[in-house]
Amino acid sequence: MVVPDYQMLEYVERIASDLSDDPPRPLIMWNPRLISEDVGVGFNVRKLRRYFLSTFTTVYSMRPLPSGAVFRCYPGSWKVFYDDKDRPNRYLLAKEMINRPDAEDLGIIYGDVEDKSEKGPSFFNAAAGIFSSLSRFVKVISK
Incomplete structure (x- = not known):
């Protein structure tokens, strides 16, 4: 995925879930912008970081x-x-x-x-x- 942004978050999560089947396949994102500064740093952003973005490895x-x-x-x-x-x-x-x-x-x-x-x-x-x-x-x- 190239520059996925906050509006595409649900789509990105669905693709990542589909790729996590057995055997798991990698999802490569180039310059992801999944956290919007317009939304703020509230509970939803913390939840996103904890449960979704923490599963990725920055290579x-x-x-x-x-x-x-x-x-x-x-x-x-x-x-x-x-x-x-x-x-x-x-x-x-x-x-x-x-x-x-x-x-x-x-x-x-x-x-x-x-x-x-x-x-x-x-x-x-x-x-x-x-x-x-x-x-x-x-x-x-x-x-």
Whole structure:
């Protein structure tokens, strides 16, 4: 499935259920958007995460951030990178994790990195950095 969204959730769940028969077959989703920010983060979203999305394994993920990136290539661990201030367009590994880092984890990791540096990036630099972050990260991991 390519970019399934929240409106297709019932359809996606039905297909996943059909594929889970014996023998189970994989369901591959490219850039799923099954949680809508318009709906909020209430009980239904928590239930969706707990009972449906938790049954999936993320095999490849690359998420650019204003001051770094999060990456995973299965079966490897989740890797959090931050921008190398001494060498532009390069990343340094901040931390490896078994589980996908959430916003709180990233805040702690990047807080530690910023505490080690003298001055963190300005708001403008951080906002502009996200646009070039993905292409830089692809170049770094492809070497």
